[in-house]
Amino acid sequence: MxxxxxxxxxxxxxxxxxxxxxxxxxxxxxFFTDPCxxxxxxxxxxxxxxPAGLMYADSRGMLQDRVAALREANIYERQSYRHLVGLPAVxxxxxxxxxxxxxxxxxxxxxxxxxxxxxxxxxxxxxxEDSGLKFxxxxxxxxxxxxxxxxxxxL
Amino acid sequence: MxxxxxxxxxxxxxxxxxxxxxxxxxxxxxFFTDPCxxxxxxxxxxxxxxPAGLMYADSRGMLQDRVAALREANIYERQSYRHLVGLPAVxxxxxxxxxxxxxxxxxxxxxxxxxxxxxxxxxxxxxxEDSGLKFxxxxxxxxxxxxxxxxxxxL
Amino acid sequence: MxxxxxxxxxxxxxxxxxxxxxxxxxxxxxFFTDPCxxxxxxxxxxxxxxPAGLMYADSRGMLQDRVAALREANIYERQSYRHLVGLPAVxxxxxxxxxxxxxxxxxxxxxxxxxxxxxxxxxxxxxxEDSGLKFxxxxxxxxxxxxxxxxxxxL
Numbered sequence: 086m087x088x089x090x091x092x093x094x095x096x097x098x099x100x101x102x103x104x105x106x107x108x109x110x111x112x113x114x115x116f117f118t119d120p121c122x123x124x125x126x127x128x129x130x131x132x133x134x135x136p137a138g139l140m141y142a143d144s145r146g147m148l149q150d151r152v153a154a155l156r157e158a159n160i161y162e163r164q165s166y167r168h169l170v171g172l173p174a175v176x177x178x179x180x181x182x183x184x185x186x187x188x189x190x191x192x193x194x195x196x197x198x199x200x201x202x203x204x205x206x207x208x209x210x211x212x213x214e215d216s217g218l219k220f221x222x223x224x225x226x227x228x229x230x231x232x233x234x235x236x237x238x239x240l
Numbered sequence: 241m242x243x244x245x246x247x248x249x250x251x252x253x254x255x256x257x258x259x260x261x262x263x264x265x266x267x268x269x270x271f272f273t274d275p276c277x278x279x280x281x282x283x284x285x286x287x288x289x290x291p292a293g294l295m296y297a298d299s300r301g302m303l304q305d306r307v308a309a310l311r312e313a314n315i316y317e318r319q320s321y322r323h324l325v326g327l328p329a330v331x332x333x334x335x336x337x338x339x340x341x342x343x344x345x346x347x348x349x350x351x352x353x354x355x356x357x358x359x360x361x362x363x364x365x366x367x368x369e370d371s372g373l374k375f376x377x378x379x380x381x382x383x384x385x386x387x388x389x390x391x392x393x394x395l
Numbered sequence: 396m397x398x399x400x401x402x403x404x405x406x407x408x409x410x411x412x413x414x415x416x417x418x419x420x421x422x423x424x425x426f427f428t429d430p431c432x433x434x435x436x437x438x439x440x441x442x443x444x445x446p447a448g449l450m451y452a453d454s455r456g457m458l459q460d461r462v463a464a465l466r467e468a469n470i471y472e473r474q475s476y477r478h479l480v481g482l483p484a485v486x487x488x489x490x491x492x493x494x495x496x497x498x499x500x501x502x503x504x505x506x507x508x509x510x511x512x513x514x515x516x517x518x519x520x521x522x523x524e525d526s527g528l529k530f531x532x533x534x535x536x537x538x539x540x541x542x543x544x545x546x547x548x549x550l
Contacts, residue, residue, distance in 0.1 A: 091402060091405075092246060095246075095327050096327075096329070096330075098327055099326070099327035099328065099329040100329060102326070102327070102343065103329055103341065103343075106343070106362075128475070165283070165383055167343060167345065167360040167361070167383050168326070168343065169324055169326045169343060169345050169360075169479055170326060170327055171409070171412070171478070171479045171480060172405050172408055172409035172412070172480055173409065174406070174409040174410060174413055175406075186413065188412065188413075188416070188477060188478065188479060190345075190477065190479050190500070190502060192345060192357060192360045192383075194360065194383040194384045197386070198384040198385050198386025199384075199386070200357045200360060200383070200384055201357070202357070202502060202510045202511070202512070205477040205479075205502045205504065205510060206477070207416075228475055228477050228502075228504040228510070229504045229508040229509075229510055230508050231507070231508025231509070247401060250401075250482050251484070251485075253482055254481070254482035254483065254484040255484060257481070257482070257498065258484055258496065258498075261498070261517075320438070320538055322498060322500065322515040322516070322538050323481070323498065324479055324481045324498060324500050325481060325482055345500070347500060347512060347515045347538075349515065349538040349539045352541070353539040353540050353541025354539075354541070355512045355515060355538070355539055356512070357512070
């Protein structure tokens with residue numbers, strides 16, 4: 086890690102959230118190393134060591150497939166999302182990898198203008214250098230096990 | 241811009257939100273250069289290049305007029321607001337001006353204690369030095385085109 | 396205060412929120428000096444100078460007692476919470492103490508997965524060095540005077 090990891094962490098998290106909220110899903114896989122680990126799970130599953138229920142990918146190719154599936158199903162476009170990413174806690178920094186935990190909240194905005202709290206939780210991240218700071222792992226642990234969605238979208 | 245724009249950006253955004261949430265509307269115009277550009281619009285209007293629907297001002301005088309109108313109508317006092325401002329993304333930095341995009345969420349608190357999600361969106365800002373860091377432009381792009389308000393309030 | 400108070404402020408706020416959201420209530424008193432001042436109040440009470448309605452403690456022992464009471468009543472475990480802590484504003488820095496104000500939003504997640512906006516407000520903090528940065532005072536001023544809770548939980 087370089088001299089000021091927190092500024093880079095902030096930038097990475099801000100750019101990640103912007104890409105999703107701007108509906109630039111095609112840019113999303115490039116935030117990860119290849120191979121990588123991305124999963125969306127609930128706090129109950131995570132605590133019990135159960136496999137991720139909502140989404141799992143271990144390569145950029147799998148992330149790209151997920152984006153293609155969302156585009157084909159035309160699911161993502163029916164509403165928009167707004168991520169509010171909280172203060173990151175740096176848990177560990179060793180062997181060139183940074184372990185962090187960052188809370189988030191996502192609001193969903195329906196086509197007719199209605200807004201609701203879509204998800205809250207925390208990102209459990211392992212960050213590494215790979216032509217810039219990337220997610221080697223991003224485990225999305227949702228606080229609620231009831232996510233109101235037909236097809237899992239990236240969080 | 242000076243050595244550490246991000247700390248100053250954070251401070252400016254924090255102070256701006258505090259002024260609005262503390263009902264110190266009279267302090268609000270001083271966050272802008274004069275002339276300036278302030279508008280509140282929806283993501284649909286913004287994408288189509290349509291004029292701002294909810295509020296438009298291009299000078300401190302117009303911002304002051306808006307505050308006077310809100311005070312006269314006694315609208316603002318009927319509820320309070322809480323801004324949560326997210327991580328800023330610095331998009332460009334040239335000719336002494338900083339282009340940034342910052343997500344926000346605003347909760348409205350009614351007199352009887354009820355709370356609701358009032359607005360989410362992003363600030364598209366151009367910042368410049370003018371006796372301190374100021375907003376030369378602040379375009380407030382709301383995610384929802386349905387803002388539940390009788391008279392537009394500053395966001 | 397040392398060279399970069401803002402990074403330490405961010406870390407302290409992130410760790411505080413994590414402890415509560417991870418249900419590590421027993422770690423909570425250690426975020427405070429001893430003696431200290433911790434209270435939860437509403438904006439109306441705070442403005443009128445009335446005593447804190449929801450919680451008051453002036454020592455780590457009182458904070459520990461509160462945790463014990465919550466554990467005994469088995470209240471805290473019935474739901475979980477997610478804090479989103481906003482940008483801190485540093486109001487003053489003198490005699491080794493830092494006065495700050497920081498907005499927050501707390502979402503409550505019920506056992507059945509439902510989520511609601513539980514509280515918004517601001518932390519009015521006095522921070523001091525005491526084997527690391529600690530809260531000498533943390534006044535939690537809730538925006539709403541209607542907090543939907545049987546027994547006050549730490550915020």
